[in-house]
Amino acid sequence: MSVFTIGETTYDILFRNGEPIGACSGGSAYNSAISLGRSGVPVSLISTFGSDQIGDLSLDFLKKNGVKSELIKRFNGRSRIALAFFDNSSNVNYSFYPASEDIYPEYPIPQLNDIILLGSSFALRDNGRAKLLAFLREAQKIGSIIIYDPNARQCMTDKPELLEKIELNMALSTIIKGSDEDFKNIFGVQDGITAWSRLPEQQNRSLVYTTGGDGAELFSDNLHLKIGAKPTKVVSTIGAGDNFSAGIVYGLYQKLKSGWSGEVLSPADWKEILNFGAFFASSVCGSAENYLPMEHVKLLQTGVS
Numbered sequence: 001m002s003v004f005t006i007g008e009t010t011y012d013i014l015f016r017n018g019e020p021i022g023a024c025s026g027g028s029a030y031n032s033a034i035s036l037g038r039s040g041v042p043v044s045l046i047s048t049f050g051s052d053q054i055g056d057l058s059l060d061f062l063k064k065n066g067v068k069s070e071l072i073k074r075f076n077g078r079s080r081i082a083l084a085f086f087d088n089s090s091n092v093n094y095s096f097y098p099a100s101e102d103i104y105p106e107y108p109i110p111q112l113n114d115i116i117l118l119g120s121s122f123a124l125r126d127n128g129r130a131k132l133l134a135f136l137r138e139a140q141k142i143g144s145i146i147i148y149d150p151n152a153r154q155c156m157t158d159k160p161e162l163l164e165k166i167e168l169n170m171a172l173s174t175i176i177k178g179s180d181e182d183f184k185n186i187f188g189v190q191d192g193i194t195a196w197s198r199l200p201e202q203q204n205r206s207l208v209y210t211t212g213g214d215g216a217e218l219f220s221d222n223l224h225l226k227i228g229a230k231p232t233k234v235v236s237t238i239g240a241g242d243n244f245s246a247g248i249v250y251g252l253y254q255k256l257k258s259g260w261s262g263e264v265l266s267p268a269d270w271k272e273i274l275n276f277g278a279f280f281a282s283s284v285c286g287s288a289e290n291y292l293p294m295e296h297v298k299l300l301q302t303g304v305s
Contacts, residue, residue: 001256002111003036003043003249004071005029006118006132010096011054011079012238012290016086025058026082026290028120028151031242032249035280035292037066039246039300041253044068046105050079065291071108075101090234094153104128110139113256115249119149124165136172143262145252148173149245152185167200177208177245177277192217193224208274210244216278218270225267227274230282239290240281246292247280248273250300276300 007029014022029045036043045067049055051074058079062069077100084092104127110116116139123132139146148169156162166186170176176199178186183195192209196219199207206220215228251273255265265273283296 001113001115001253002108003041003115003253004046004108004117005033005036005043005249006046006105006116007120007122008080009045009047009049009058010082011058012082012084014084014086014238022288024290025061026239027080028149028242028245029117029122030058030062031239031290032117032246033062033067034065034290035243035246035284036249037062038292038294038297039250040066040297041250042068043249044071044108046071046107048073048075048099048103048105050075050077050099050101052077052079054079054081071105073103073105075099075103077101084238086236091237102127104131107131107135110135110142110144112143113262114139114142114144115147115252115256116144117147117149117245117249118169119245120151123148123150123169124162129165133168133172136169140172140174145175145262146173147175147177147245147248149177149241150182150186151241152178152182155185157186157188170205171200173205175206175208175248177210177248179210179212179241183209192219208244208248208277210241210277210281212240216244216274218274220270221264223267223270225270225274227271227278230278232282232286234285235288237285239284242290243280243284243292244277247277250280251276 008027009030010027012026033043033045080099081097083095183189187198189195196207210216213229217226283292287293
């Protein structure tokens, strides 16, 4: 049983009121991996970045936080950078500057009960998509748990080539996790029930539909439940969705450790898993970091879910 997060690595430079206030390594899969590494989950990041100083910073931070880096593929050139601009509500807008090379990673041989988390633009790239799909198909066949977070930042209702890729990613996934904004951008829908009805297939699949401060909903075969968000004073929304996903992975990993063998989860199990997601997300929103703060890691052992 292994845990993998798959996606781009980005170095974020943060701005508030037009002034730089900090910088850190990020990206959806990277943020999730750091939080999982800090919480004691044996996680590997599958990603690419340059052999420049930015790449060195990203690699060092992974190692310091317990994330396995053997599947990182580096290249001679510049790593990906993002400028993140906070508004008055601590929401963020991005400007992205791509890496100097567009390469794809190599994938491991998936195993039964591996947990695989992927999403964002990385899961839609043409370069390397054939290898990614081959890995996901083999993982689905062997019985891995695949979690897909589309993290859609642009409207795609008039982009059939992107919609086709997203729907195929969904069809290969065990759990689709997305925000209300994601599904508005993808399908033009504005509620969880309609989003659930638009999935390419529903049998043996679950949808986690998050709604920010209003909490989250779970849809699966004959099950629909809701949880509330954890109260928090928002410092930054960067990494909130990535960490909700990390919380789901954490909850599933704990179930597997305790002997769960992949059978249908009960409503109580799902509620516990979703509450881990809400805890991870709220912890990050109350922090200036993109990842689960170290002081909150201890709370995982105190029944916060």
